[in-house]
Amino acid sequence: MQLESSCFCKELNKIPFGVYLTLSMHSGKHICVLLLSVDNHCIRGIADNELPIILNCNDICGFSWGKKPHKPKCELIKDEICNCFKIPPGQSKVVWDTELTPVFASICVSYDSGDCQFINVKYHEKNSPFHVHLHDTKVKTVKNLDKLMISCPYNTGKICKGTYCINVYYNLTNHILD
Numbered sequence: 001m002q003l004e005s006s007c008f009c010k011e012l013n014k015i016p017f018g019v020y021l022t023l024s025m026h027s028g029k030h031i032c033v034l035l036l037s038v039d040n041h042c043i044r045g046i047a048d049n050e051l052p053i054i055l056n057c058n059d060i061c062g063f064s065w066g067k068k069p070h071k072p073k074c075e076l077i078k079d080e081i082c083n084c085f086k087i088p089p090g091q092s093k094v095v096w097d098t099e100l101t102p103v104f105a106s107i108c109v110s111y112d113s114g115d116c117q118f119i120n121v122k123y124h125e126k127n128s129p130f131h132v133h134l135h136d137t138k139v140k141t142v143k144n145l146d147k148l149m150i151s152c153p154y155n156t157g158k159i160c161k162g163t164y165c166i167n168v169y170y171n172l173t174n175h176i177l178d
Contacts, residue, residue, distance in 0.1 A: 009038050009041050009042075009043075009057040012035070012038045012043060012057070012063070013038045015035060016035075017035060017036060017037070018034065018035065018036075018076065019034075019035050020032060020034055020035070021033045021034075021035050021043075021045070021063050021064070022063065022064045023043075023055065023060050023062075023063045024060065024061050024062035024063060025059055025060060025061065026059055026060070027059070031047065031048075031053075031055070032047070032048050033045035033046065033047055033053060033055070034046040034076070036076075036169070038057075041056060041057045042054050042055065042056060042057065043055045043057065043060075046104070046169075050103060051104070051143060052104045052141050052143070076103065076169045076170065076171060077170045078167060078168070078169055079166075079167075079168045079169075079170065080165070080166070080168075081096055081164075081165065081166045081168070082163065082164070082165040082166075083095065083096075083163065083164060084161070084163050085150055085160075085161065085162055085164060086159050086160070086161050087119070087150055087151065087152040087159065087160045087161075088152065088159055088160075089114075089115065089116070089152050089154055089155050089156055089157050089158070089159065089160070090152065090153070090154065090155030090156075091151070091152060092120075092149055092150065092151040092152075093149065093150055093151075094147050094148070094149045095148050095149070095150055095164060096147065096148040096164070096166060097147035097148070098146060098147070098168070100170055101146075101170075101171075102143075102145050102168045102169060102170050103143075103169045103170060103171050104141060104142065104143050104145075104169055105123075105142055105145040105166055105167060105168040105169065106139065106140070106141045106142075106166070106167045107121070107123060107139065107140045107142060107145070107148065107164070107165075107166050108137065108138070108139045108164065108165040108166075109121050109132050109138055109150070109162065109163075109164045110132070110136070110137040110162045110163045110164070111132045111133065111134055111135070111136060111137075111160065111161075111162040112135070112161050112162045112163070113134075113158065113160075113161045113162075114134065114152060114157065114158050114160035114161060115154065115156065115157025115158045116134070116152050116153055116154045116157065116160055117133060117134060118131040118132060118133045118134065118153070119131070119132050119150055119151060119152055119153070119160050119162070120150070120151040120153055121138070121148065121149070121150055121151075122147075122148075122149045122151070123142055123144075123145050123146075123147065123148055123149075124142070124144045124145060124146055124147070125146070125147075126144075127142075127144070129149075129151070132162075145166070145168065148164060148166060150162075150164070
């Protein structure tokens with residue numbers, strides 16, 4: 001389908017979630033994407049290499065949709081988790097974990113009150129934690145989420161309080177539910 005760039009987001013919004021798109025880019029490349037959402041002039045999906053991808057609608061000069069060529073269909077399940085946390089000073093707490101293997105996930109952590117300048121957030125044993133400063137929010141998209149651990153690093157002062165939200169995408173074909 002050929003349209004003006006400004007119309008692509010509107011047209012792509014009409015396509016159902018979970019459909020494979022072949023996108024023609026202004027650069028001359030063609031990208032195959034499993035469509036997850038379209039918002040704010042961006043397309044969110046999963047590329048052929050199974051990594052999350054975000055593309056600007058203005059970079060697209062055409063598209064087609066249908067079945068994904070040469071690979072079995074990847075059926076995704078989305079799980080949304082949001083909750084509050086209260087971590088005593090000098091302590092860590094695993095606020096969420098899983099035994100399943102997500103394709104990818106988006107993590108959003110807000111640090112609302114406490115005496116620490118920042119909290120530490122760790123999402124996988126092999127990754128270094130990232131910091132969220134007091135009265136701030138951080139969003140991170142990751143591939144290897146297996147837990148979410150929040151630490152209030154200093155051993156004095158008030159309890160660290162805030163909220164977290166996780167949007168996790170699992171490949172249904174890897175996790176047959178009984």
